[in-house]
Amino acid sequence: MHLTGVGKRYGLRGPWVLRAVDLQLPRGALIRVEGGNGGGKSTLLRVVAGVCEPTTGSVTERGTAAYVPERFPPELPFTARRYLTHLGRLHGLTGRESRRRADEWAERLGFADKIRAPLRGLSKGTCQKVAVAQAFLAEPDLLVLDEAWTGLDQPSRDVLDGCVVERVEAGATVVFVDHDPRRLADEVYETYRVEAGAVVAAIPEAQAIRVLIDIDTGPSPELDRLPGDPVREQSRPGVVRLHSSTAHSDALLRHLLTAVPGISVRAVHREGDGA
Incomplete structure (x- = not known):
């Protein structure tokens, strides 16, 4: 909106x-x-x-x-x-x-x-x-x-x-x-x-803590509409990195892990942790 x-x-x-x-x-x-x-x-x-x-x-x-x-x-x-x-x-x-x-x-x-x-x-x-x-x-x-x-x-x-x-x-x-x-x-x-x-x-976006979630790409309707509209980045072939705020990461992970067909979550990191 x-x-x-x-x-x-x-x-x-x-x-x-x-x-x-x-x-x-x-x-x-x-x-x-x-x-x-x-x-x-x-x-x-x-x-x-x-x-x-x-x-x-x-x-x-x-x-x-x-x-x-x-x-x-x-x-x-x-x-x-x-x-x-x-x-x-x-x-x-x-x-x-x-x-x-x-x-x-x-x-x-x-x-x-x-x-x-x-x-x-x-x-x-x-x-x-x-x-x-x-x-x-x-x-x-x-x-x-x-x-x-x-x-x-x-x-x-x-x-x-x-x-x-x-x-x-x-x-x-x-x-x-x-x-x-x-x-x-x-x-x-x-x-x-x-x-x-x-x-x-009230809190500039640049100061927000972010969570990085790496997932396998593939056809799935569950990827069309993700909680929080995370920024998507092609981190390497076959893998997409999702950038989410910590406030919304739980809902996003729950959405990914319960998707049908399934979505493979490869890794979860906090931004700045060397991921």
């Missing part, structure tokens, strides 16, 4: 919330966004998710997207199950499949006993669980979470952590904001800060 020259302001003469933003968000990557209150984080997430259009610039290769807003509107005139089923249908699922997935996510997130209750009668925490469920329902290519953990109890936060990792391992791009700096810290591929309308890398 690419953001090119993206700027955003509200109104013809409103101040620029974002200006000249250029970002590449790779497939199968977990991206953290940081910044002060009112600095433009939520606006950036809404533009990434396609909830609002940029004033200038373009967003390309988004794929199917789902979004969990900072505040979920509980006044909608639906039960939780009907709302989730409706969202599933909008994502192209059949009614039957939408209901099945709605029930499955309600069970997983711990609100199965309230799934037939009206949204307006649910607690803030349960409404937030419904918001999370609708985002995962159709297994989107892009998942955007704006403080999605806020209001959840600890067991549900742990479940959400696991769900995010699953989507990344499945090849989705996940972009999130959260107040807890420890949130999924070991899984984050890149962190960006929104400052004075600009979006900058």
